[in-house]
Amino acid sequence: xxxxxxxxxxxxxxxxxxxxxxxxxxxxxxxxxxxNGGFVFPGAVDKGIVAAIKLNGTDKVRAYxxxxxxxxxxxLNEADKPAQSWACYIFGVCREIQKxxxxxxxxxxxxxxxxxxxxxxxxxxxxxxxxxFALNDLYSCGIDKFELAKIGQSTEHNYCGVNCGIMDxxxxxxxxxxxxxxxxxxxxxYAYFPFDPKGYKLVLLDSRVKHELVGxxxxxxxxxxxxVAKMLGQEFLRGAT
Numbered sequence: 409x410x411x412x413x414x415x416x417x418x419x420x421x422x423x424x425x426x427x428x429x430x431x432x433x434x435x436x437x438x439x440x441x442x443x444n445g446g447f448v449f450p451g452a453v454d455k456g457i458v459a460a461i462k463l464n465g466t467d468k469v470r471a472y473x474x475x476x477x478x479x480x481x482x483x484l485n486e487a488d489k490p491a492q493s494w495a496c497y498i499f500g501v502c503r504e505i506q507k508x509x510x511x512x513x514x515x516x517x518x519x520x521x522x523x524x525x526x527x528x529x530x531x532x533x534x535x536x537x538x539x540x541f542a543l544n545d546l547y548s549c550g551i552d553k554f555e556l557a558k559i560g561q562s563t564e565h566n567y568c569g570v571n572c573g574i575m576d577x578x579x580x581x582x583x584x585x586x587x588x589x590x591x592x593x594x595x596x597x598y599a600y601f602p603f604d605p606k607g608y609k610l611v612l613l614d615s616r617v618k619h620e621l622v623g624x625x626x627x628x629x630x631x632x633x634x635x636v637a638k639m640l641g642q643e644f645l646r647g648a649t
Contacts (some may be wrong), residue, residue, distance in 0.1 A: 409474045409520055409521075410427055410458055411460045411521065411523060412474065412519050412542035413427065413458050413459065413460045413474060414427065414460055414512030414519060414608050415471075415567055416460075416472065416474050416518045416520075417460035417462075417517075417518040418518070418597050420470075420472055420479075420516070420518060421462060421464075421470070421516040421518075424431050424462050424515075425434060425460035425461060425462040425517075425518075426460070426461055426462065426530045426540050426542075426546070427442070427458060427459070427461075428458070428459050428539075428541060428545075429456055429457060429458045429462060429525075429538060430457055430534045430535075430537035430538040430541060430580045431452035431453055431454070431455065431456035431458070431532045431534060431579075431580055431583050432450055432452070432453050432454050432455050432456050432457075432521075432523035432529040432531055432533070432535075432580070432593045433451060433452050433453060433529060433533070433575075433576060433579035433580060433583065433649075434450065434453055434490075434529065434610070434612060435448055435450040435451075435575065435579070436450070436610075436626060437449040437557075437587060437601060438450070438523045438574075438575075440629065440630075440633075441573075441593065441646075442572075442573025442574055442575035442591075442593040442625055443571070443572070443573035443630050443633070444573075444593075444637070444644050444645040444646050445594035445620050445634050445643065445644025445645065445647070446594070446645075446646045447454075447590065447591065447593065448575045448590075448591050448593060449588055449590055449601075450575055450576075450578075450579035450588065450589055450591070451579065451583060451587065451589060451603060452579055452580060452583020452585075453529065453586040455510060455521070455522045455523045455524075455525065455533045456521060456522070456523055456580075457491075457519055457520070457531065457534040457535050457537075457538045458519065458520060458538075459517055459518070459519035459538050459539065459542060460517060460518045460519070461515050461516070461517045461539075461542050461546065462515060462516050462517075463513065463514070464513075464514045464515055465512055465514070466500055466513065466514040466560070467480065467484055467514050467516040468481060468482070468483055468484075468501065468515045469498065469499070469513075469514050469515055469517070470515075470517070471480055471495055471498055471516075471517045471519070471584075472518045472519075473492075473495075473520075474519065474520035474547065475520050476494065477523075477622060478492060478494070480492050480495035480566070481610050482495065482499055482608050483552070484502050484506065484513070484514070484623075485501065486502070486619075488627070489567065491520035493568070493612045494535075495543055496567045496568055497532060497535045497536055497539075497567070498517070498535070498539050498568030499567060499570060500504040500536075500564075501539040501543065501559060501560070501563050502539075502543065502564075502565060503563075503566075503567065504540075504559040504562045504563055504566070505543055505549060505551070505564075506589070508542070508549075508551060508555065508559070509549075510544070510551060510604055510628075511547060511549070511550075511566050512525075512546060512547045512549070513547075515546070516591075519535070520649070521534065524614065526586050527559060529581070529612075530580060532564065532568070532570075533560055533576035533577045533580045534561070534578070534580050536559070536560030536564070536577060536580075537556065537557070537560055537577060537580040537581050539558045540556045540560055540638075541581070541618040544556060544582070552611055553581050553582060554596060555649070556577075556581050556617060557574060557577040557580075557581045557582070558574070558577070559577075560562070560576075560580070560581075561573070561577050562578035564606070569627075570626065570627065571599040571626075571627050571630050571631075572580075573593060574591075574593055574596070574624075575591065575593065576592055577586065578596075579591075581599065584600055586602060586603065586604055587600040587601060587602055587603055588600070588601050588603045589601075589616070594644060594646060597602075602622065609614055633645045636648075
């Protein structure tokens, strides 16, 4: 994938790009518990997003989604939100970095991934984490990893229409080879647990049911949980006895 992305970048924008990558994730325990302030047990996988990026000295972003064969160009002001849904993830990351005081400019980029799209393995979080990490690094913004995960989450909330919890972005940013992460989604306290099952395999089945958070009952489910928590006088449903 590195070679494929680099080659396409060279064709479109020339030489000098730097490669960045972030993984997708699986989750063993805790579905719909992250936005309820509960516990989850995710781990990063060996599939993710790879992006070639080069600063272009302008205030414009030129992006190419290799898997889709589509390009987009947009500015960095709120009014510049692109029409393509995939480009909104990159645009949203740029805006969320700016909201946190990060000074960033335009860049050229090509990205591709091998996380199955719509399979519930967080291809969108991998995309957000790739660009959050890359721009923080390239522009020396000094944003810590906790905030990088929150940038991805805020991108989903504010630019992509999904009121997701923190699990996907956290797993992508904090994932560690050979380990799963026990994450308390209320305090963001976490611990690594070595995971190398001898004589057993985890099997991930592709049901062929497409996983679309935008326009799905996901946001409604979260809203109903928050409604009940509020009626019980709790910040999160986790606080209910």
